[in-house]
Amino acid sequence: MLPKQIEFYEIKVKGHLDKRHIKMMEELNITHLPSGESLLIGPIADQSALYGLLNRLRDLGVPLVSVNRAEH
Numbered sequence: 001m002l003p004k005q006i007e008f009y010e011i012k013v014k015g016h017l018d019k020r021h022i023k024m025m026e027e028l029n030i031t032h033l034p035s036g037e038s039l040l041i042g043p044i045a046d047q048s049a050l051y052g053l054l055n056r057l058r059d060l061g062v063p064l065v066s067v068n069r070a071e072h
Contacts, residue, residue, distance in 0.1 A: 008070040009050065011040040014063040021060060025053070037065060 016032045017025075028042035044050045050067075057064060 004046070006043045006045055008042060009040075009044050010066075010068045010070045011053070011057075012065040012067075013038050013040070013057060014065055017062070021062070024056065041070060 011028075012033075014037055016036065017030055017038045022030050025040060028040040031039045031041070033039055044053065054064070054067070
C-alpha cells in the first residue's frame with residue numbers, strides 16, 4: 001500500500017471572505033484578489049476533506065469559481 005500523500009489545492013471563490021470565514025479555514029492561505037475574488041491555497045488531506053471544505057463554502061453561500069490541484 002502506498003503512503004498517503006497530501007495534495008495542495010487552489011480554490012477560487014467569488015467575493016472577499018470576511019474574518020469569520022477565514023477563521024474557519026485556518027489551514028488555508030487566503031488571498032483577496034483585485035478582481036473581487038478570494039483564492040484559497042493549501043494542503044487538503046484527501047477527497048473527503050476536499051468535499052467537506054466545498055460543502056462548508058456552499059453552506060456559507062460562497063459562489064465557487066474554480067478548484068484545481070496545485071503544484072507545491
